[in-house]
Amino acid sequence: MITQPLKKPQRRCWQTALSLAITDPVHLLERLHLSPQAIAYCSKQAFGLRVPLEFVAKMQLHNPNDPLLLQVLPHQLENQATPGFNLDPLQERQQNPMPGLLHKFASRVLLVVSQACAVHCRYCFRRYFPYEDNNPSLKDWEHSLKYIAADPNIKEVIFSGGDPLSAPDRYLTKLVERIAEIEHVKIIRIHTRLPVMIPQRICPELLSWCTKTRLKIIMVLHINHPQELCTALKTQVAQLCAQQILVLNQSVLLKNINDCSQILSELSWKLFDANILPYYLHLLDPVQGSAHFGVATKEVQPLLQQLMTDLPGYLVPKVVREIPGAPYKVPACLSCTQALELPTLT
Ligand SMILES: *Cc1c(COP(=O)(O)O)cnc(C)c1O
Numbered sequence: 001m002i003t004q005p006l007k008k009p010q011r012r013c014w015q016t017a018l019s020l021a022i023t024d025p026v027h028l029l030e031r032l033h034l035s036p037q038a039i040a041y042c043s044k045q046a047f048g049l050r051v052p053l054e055f056v057a058k059m060q061l062h063n064p065n066d067p068l069l070l071q072v073l074p075h076q077l078e079n080q081a082t083p084g085f086n087l088d089p090l091q092e093r094q095q096n097p098m099p100g101l102l103h104k105f106a107s108r109v110l111l112v113v114s115q116a117c118a119v120h121c122r123y124c125f126r127r128y129f130p131y132e133d134n135n136p137s138l139k140d141w142e143h144s145l146k147y148i149a150a151d152p153n154i155k156e157v158i159f160s161g162g163d164p165l166s167a168p169d170r171y172l173t174k175l176v177e178r179i180a181e182i183e184h185v186k187i188i189r190i191h192t193r194l195p196v197m198i199p200q201r202i203c204p205e206l207l208s209w210c211t212k213t214r215l216k217i218i219m220v221l222h223i224n225h226p227q228e229l230c231t232a233l234k235t236q237v238a239q240l241c242a243q244q245i246l247v248l249n250q251s252v253l254l255k256n257i258n259d260c261s262q263i264l265s266e267l268s269w270k271l272f273d274a275n276i277l278p279y280y281l282h283l284l285d286p287v288q289g290s291a292h293f294g295v296a297t298k299e300v301q302p303l304l305q306q307l308m309t310d311l312p313g314y315l316v317p318k319v320v321r322e323i324p325g326a327p328y329k330v331p332a333c334l335s336c337t338q339a340l341e342l343p344t345l346t
Pocket residue numbers: 102103104105108109110158328329
């Protein structure tokens with residue numbers, strides 16, 4: 001009889017990892033060997049702390065200014081009102097023709113596939129989005145599918161949220177099958193931060209619906225700091241690349257987290273090493289409670305110039321901001337804004 005070698009202990013599946021996320025700031029701080037008394041965190045909030053253990057494992061111990069911790073720990077500064085920062089900075093409520101569908105740009109529509117996220121990012125521009133009205137079941141997608149089928153300009157359907165990958169794969173499989181029936185749609189793009197939190201989300205079930213469809217699949221990850229990239233994530237991304245899935249990254253420019261050219265350069269190189277190309281670097285949307293993450297506009301241009309000096313062109317992310325009513329994400333340089341006759345940057 002042939003004896004099998006002992007199997008390595010199994011990693012927890014992504015659903016279990018999701019359910020084990022930390023939601024109590026005191027637990028998080030104690031895990032990082034930080035004293036809760038020394039930190040101005042907020043304990044109770046509607047959009048409270050949520051962070052999976054896999055992400056916590058990438059944080060530094062004893063460092064209250066750890067760039068990953070700062071992205072997730074609710075801070076008392078969030079309760080300050082700042083002029084110009086409001087609940088719906090992108091005025092998306094007006095571009096929401098039906099629950100779950102946003103159509104801002106001609107050739108692509110965005111579907112709010114799931115309202116849940118594995119993590120609550122403190123700067124999130126969708127934190128006040130009326131998700132209760134935007135959580136359709138598969139049956140409710142019929143209206144959205146009809147809408148997409150009726151507009152031949154729509155080439156691409158973007159899965160967003162919340163985080164679309166917090167939805168189960170059997171649900172995503174059905175949704176993709178229905179979208180593939182619409183001939184003029186060529187691409188499904190998945191905007192997700194979940195694999196950054198829980199790399200094992202890139203699982204065989206996900207790879208199965210990504211590879212069985214005639215649609216081209218693009219995945220846009222959301223990584224803000226080089227410390228967020230780990231070997232496990234790199235390994236899972238390699239599986240996507242092996243299936244001809246294009247993997248891109250978008251970041252948000254965040255004060256005291258990544259607003260420095262060395263960190264952004266290092267991020268680009270580490271992304272490249274993991275087969276991920278930088279796509280966008282977003283300027284912060286002025287959502288209430290996030291003003292302390294804002295980088296002054298005058299600092300953006302020198303930062304971008306330094307990045308262009310240090311990096312090959314294909315590793316320089318496009319620096320953009322959202323301007324309500326603009327027909328695309330607007331490059332951060334003033335001249336483009338003026339050409340569009342849009343409000344100038346402040
Ligand atoms: C960001 C966004 C897109 C995608 O824009 P690209 O420039 O193609 O990346 C599409 N629809 C909505 C509503 C968006 O917010």
